[in-house]
Amino acid sequence: RLSKKDLMELYGVDRVTIEDWRRNRGLKMIEVSTHSKYITEKDLLEWENSLKGNSSVKRLINQSVSE
Numbered sequence: 001r002l003s004k005k006d007l008m009e010l011y012g013v014d015r016v017t018i019e020d021w022r023r024n025r026g027l028k029m030i031e032v033s034t035h036s037k038y039i040t041e042k043d044l045l046e047w048e049n050s051l052k053g054n055s056s057v058k059r060l061i062n063q064s065v066s067e
Helices: 004-011 015-024 041-050 055-066
Strands: 030-033 036-039
Touching: 004 015, 004 036, 036 041
Parallel strands: none
Antiparallel strands: 030 036
């Protein structure tokens, strides 16, 4: 499982961006408490695949894979 902090490091974005993705782009995070959220690798891959038609997100996905 990946925490919000892990996602921030993986994509090179801040906490506000992760929250935007969660609220507006369908990123499914499991909320353990108000300050603890995580996503499974399976759910993250499914979310990435659902956004592959979006060029800005596709760029982020390709960038993280190449690193």
